[in-house]
Amino acid sequence: MEISSIIELRIRVSDPSDYLKIEDVSSIPSDADEMTAYRTGENKYFDYKGIRVPLLLSDSTLDTMITERGIDKAEASAFQRIVSKIGTDMRLVKITHGTDSTQFQTLSELYSFYNNLAADAKERAEDKTNEKVGKYVQLATPKIYGGYSL
Numbered sequence: 001m002e003i004s005s006i007i008e009l010r011i012r013v014s015d016p017s018d019y020l021k022i023e024d025v026s027s028i029p030s031d032a033d034e035m036t037a038y039r040t041g042e043n044k045y046f047d048y049k050g051i052r053v054p055l056l057l058s059d060s061t062l063d064t065m066i067t068e069r070g071i072d073k074a075e076a077s078a079f080q081r082i083v084s085k086i087g088t089d090m091r092l093v094k095i096t097h098g099t100d101s102t103q104f105q106t107l108s109e110l111y112s113f114y115n116n117l118a119a120d121a122k123e124r125a126e127d128k129t130n131e132k133v134g135k136y137v138q139l140a141t142p143k144i145y146g147g148y149s150l
Contacts, residue, residue, distance in 0.1 A: 001063045007039065009062050009071060013078045013117075016045055016053040056082050072125040079118030086111045 007022045019037040022045070028038045032048035039045050042060070045053040057078055065074035090107045097103055 001042075001059065002066065003039075005066050005071060006059050006062045009066060009074055009078060012075050012121075013057075013082065015056045015078070015082065019047075019053070056085055072121075076118055076121040076125050079114055079121050083111060083114045083118055086114060 003024050007024065010016070010022055011020075016037050019035060021033070021036040022039055023036055024039045027040065028046055028048070028050050032038065034048050037045045037047060037053050043055060043058050045055060047053055061081070062074065062078065065077050068074075069077060086107055090104060090111060093101060093104045093107060
């Protein structure tokens, strides 16, 4: 398991959310940073106070995605998994609290946000593999003045 790749992918997909940096440590340092999540083991992420941070995807899931597809395509796949998880959560909240609840509205916004990120990540991954790139096409016959037309 390549920890640095998993951490890079977690930062790209904001899992855990609200953290700009993730450090792999044996224990949480005494001078911990508020914007840093600390990884102490597989699926064990903590904030600066030592409170466990919830994850949307496990380390092993991300590792499998990176191994199978590479980090760029794994990013798009991770977003798609997150979107499906949020969609499931939305259905549960809709049944228990209704669509007018604040929790449902928040999940709805998250769903839309991650869905757009998934589409963007997929496009970026395709661009890097030279799929769907622009092509030069001549749309009109050029007129060369003072000579013959082609």
